[in-house]
Amino acid sequence: MGAIDSERGGVASCNGKPPAAEAAGGGSTEAENGGSQQRKGGATPLEVGTRVMCRWRDGKFHPVKVIERRKLHGGGHNDYEYYVHYTEFNRRLDEWAKLEQLDLDSVWTDVDEKAEEKATGLKMTRHQKRKIDETHVEGHEELDAASLREHEEFTKVKNIATIELGRYEIETWYFSPFPPEYSDVSKLYFCEFCLNFMKRKEQLQRHMRKCDLKHPPGDEIYRCGTLSMFEVDGKKNKVYGQNLCYLAKLFLDHKTLYYDVDLFLFYILCECDDRGCHMVGYFSKEKHSEESYNLACILTLPPYQRKGYGKFLIAFSYELSKKEGKVGTPERPLSDLGNLSYRGYWTRVLLDILKKHKGNISIKELSDMTAIKNEDILSTLQNLDLLQYRKGQHVICADPKVLDRHLKAAGRGGLEVDVSKLIWTPYKEQG
Ligand code: ACO
Ligand code: ZN
Secondary structure, three states, rough: OOHHHHOOOOOOOOOOOOHHHHHHHOOOOOOOOOOOOOEEOOOOOOOOOEEEEEEOOOOOEEEEEEEEEEEEEOOOOOEEEEEEOOOOOOOOHOOOEEEHHHEEEEEEEEEHHHHHHHOOOOOHHHHHHHHOOOOOOOOOOOOOOHHHHHHHHHHOOOOOOOEEOOOOEOOOOOOOOHHHHHOOOOOEEEOOOOOOOOOHHHHHHHHHHHHOOOOOOOOOEEEEEEEEEEEOOOOOOHHHHHHHHHHOOOOOOOOOOOOOOHHEEEEEEEEEOOEEEEEEEEEEEOOOOOEEEEEEOOOHHHHHOOOOOHHHHHHHHHHHHHHHHOOOOOOOOOOOHHHHHHHHHHHHHHHHHHHOOOOOHHHHHHHHHOOOEHHHHHHHHHOOEEEEEOOEEEEEEEOOOOHHHHHOOOOOOOOOOOOHHEOOOOOOOOO
């Protein structure tokens, strides 16, 4: 469903090297690495770690790495399917592949870690190397190698393949740590209002007959046309907050799942009609953040992606910061899509101001006007090459033609937040 098909445009990296070329490029031949396993031609079952070409849903072959394998029900002792990571793409496209999707003539078993280090002369783990091969994927660089390895090992295979939510069936992207009693199903059924999840459709149908919610719990703080935003306090609505985190983790890779939802507020964006308020996406926000985070996690559900809701949620988080009289920044690491959305948002907001502004303007003034943190302004302008350092000061170089060009490249503006429709006061601890 949704974003998976449209992804390759802006998101996928293109090292484009076939597996063999990659290994050869690393210089690790059998003689050099002291006999680490490399073999051509596929004896089955394939080992975990094997690199091979695999036919993807676009009908073309792409390099993959075997992450896991499992025996097929009722198959012979050699009948396996393989959980593969497409090394050119984000982990959300990892999937179980059948043997017939794999081109066994292209099999290349991975070199072992020590040999690889020796061959490249670098003390890198395979995962780090993979990260470097996929330089487009943001969001891992803040994690040290050990945490990254642990994270990838623990979450390597998606547990839930699809969910049903409201009128959508949605393919999931990543592992989410549902309680053990859900480990024997690959599909979950969510109540779209209270977000309780069930193993069977009949359970959901029974639930829907008695669930009396028609919108997220909490306060409606924004309504404009058919769009509403609800603020849910994790302390007052613990189960809802936890359900939302389980759901969101299916689409967020490098995020810790917080069980302590008490510390968070959740802002739920809904499209409303006569059947109720249907969740489109959300962001969470710590009640108190020492690092001036104004957003912890953000998600647009896949059926609603690329329609401007993500930028709406980002804009909304900054409107809340403005009302608090604070600057804000999203919690790191940002995902690849999170990074694209934020870059697009920051570019648009800052360049719109620069275009209209007559005379000099400082980073501080830009920050005061937008609630965007100084560092994010500097990095956005630096990325666009609009910043020069003269006589110990940053100077913004804002040629109108250059600004127009960047604005065009920054994509669409996203849905507008009409601040006059926001009725909200900042969070205050009660009692
Ligand atoms: N391929 C290429 N570019 C994309 C894609 C994609 N599949 N999806 C979004 N973008 C880029 C585009 O530049 C797009 O602008 P454009 O459509 O004008 O070109 C921009 O991101 C944002 O588009 P929106 O429609 O406003 O955003 P959307 O509703 O799709 O939501 C979001 C963006 C929230 C990041 C969504 O992709 C998502 O939920 N992803 C999964 C969860 C995630 O990664 N969240 C961020 C984690 S970081 C954090 O939480 C702090
Ligand atoms: Zn319900």
